[in-house]
Amino acid sequence: MSRIGFIGLGIMGTPMAAHLVAAGHDVTGFDLNADARAKLTEAGGTAATDVAGAAQAAEVVITMLPNHPQVEDVVLGTVLDVVAEGTLLIDMSTIRPETSLAVAEAAKAKGVRVLDAPVSGGEAGAKQATLSIMVGGDEADFTAARPIFDALGKTVVHVGPHGAGQVVKAANQLMVGGIYALVAEAIVLLEASGVDAKAGLDVLAGGLAANRILDLKRETMIAREFQPGFRIDLHHKDMGIALAAARQVDVALPVTGLIAQLIASARAQGYGSLDHSALLKVIENFAGRA
Incomplete structure (x- = not known):
């Protein structure tokens, strides 16, 4: 030992x-x-x-x-x-x-x-x-x-x-942020259409749209429970790392840029201390569903 x-x-x-x-x-x-x-x-x-x-x-x-x-x-x-x-x-x-x-x-x-x-x-x-x-x-x-x-x-x-671990983590964080944003949009669409969001996401979690965020977070997102497991503030920092890493190797990551702005918006709206699943609140605000 x-x-x-x-x-x-x-x-x-x-x-x-x-x-x-x-x-x-x-x-x-x-x-x-x-x-x-x-x-x-x-x-x-x-x-x-x-x-x-x-x-x-x-x-x-x-x-x-x-x-x-x-x-x-x-x-x-x-x-x-x-x-x-x-x-x-x-x-x-x-x-x-x-x-x-x-x-x-x-x-x-x-x-x-x-x-x-x-x-x-x-x-x-x-x-x-x-x-x-x-x-x-x-x-x-x-x-x-x-x-x-x-x-x-x-x-x-x-x-x-050396450094490769951090590049992979940057890729992880841009993917996690993107999936949270899409799950949030799915919830807003389902609820605005009068569809039971739980039933809808349960189906999605069993098909090609399945992912770990749906597995672990769909129920708390639907319930609007955003107790931090990983704060928006930290994800905002990580998206900056991802964008800087892309610039370092001279590649364009347009979707990553959009997700970074959504997370920055969450922070600007006062949600920095909440879990990163609180991206749902940002999407709701944009959709006029707050």
């Missing part, structure tokens, strides 16, 4: 760290939120008082942070200065691919191995250890980290070199 430093004990990080404790790893974690640190202690881990305290004795350091500025601050500002040569750093945040590449380059100079390993599955996937994990980096490092990933997720794939 490994000594793991886990930095970022938010909605996703807290259950992920607890799963690693349950798998037998020695987990020392840090978060700015004292309640989050207490939850790790309750799960059998150890709470550190700062980033350095979580990282310095670890064989593996995992970061699960909101965005690239936090990753740059934590990793480039502290972690790489305190860990030993040969340490494996796994960044499971969703950030820009270019930041992952910069982190890998800086880590290489200090003899630290790096994987970018963003996840999909939201809070429910983190709690149930059923996350999809898309990993970029060296094959040997992926193999070494596989027991850790297996404690956190069900679909674990090495998708390519």
Whole structure:
């Protein structure tokens, strides 16, 4: 079992760290939120008082942070200065691919191995250890980290070199946003036409239109229950990453641009703290059905 430093004990990080404790790893974690640190202690881990305290004795350091500025601050500002040569750093945040590449380059100079390993599955996937994990980096490092990933997720794939994990996550987020928008439009159409939306979506979920969002979210969307599993604010950030990645490789993604604007509209309308399924509220507003 490994000594793991886990930095970022938010909605996703807290259950992920607890799963690693349950798998037998020695987990020392840090978060700015004292309640989050207490939850790790309750799960059998150890709470550190700062980033350095979580990282310095670890064989593996995992970061699960909101965005690239936090990753740059934590990793480039502290972690790489305190860990030993040969340490494996796994960044499971969703950030820009270019930041992952910069982190890998800086880590290489200090003899630290790096994987970018963003996840999909939201809070429910983190709690149930059923996350999809898309990993970029060296094959040997992926193999070494596989027991850790297996404690956190069900679909674990090495998708390519450094930064590839973040590109796949960007593709995931543009698809998720697009499907939410289409499910929302389907609900608006069904209800405006006097059709039972539940019955309609039940049929769609059994045909070619089937998808995980219909499986997991159709009932809560129809009920207008938008308790956050993954907030609009975060999806807005992720769509920016997807558009920036497209620009980086000089490709046009017109539908992605439209979905990004819908999610930006949700945020502008005050829905940023709601689940991303609250795109339904935006579509209703556009359709005059609010």
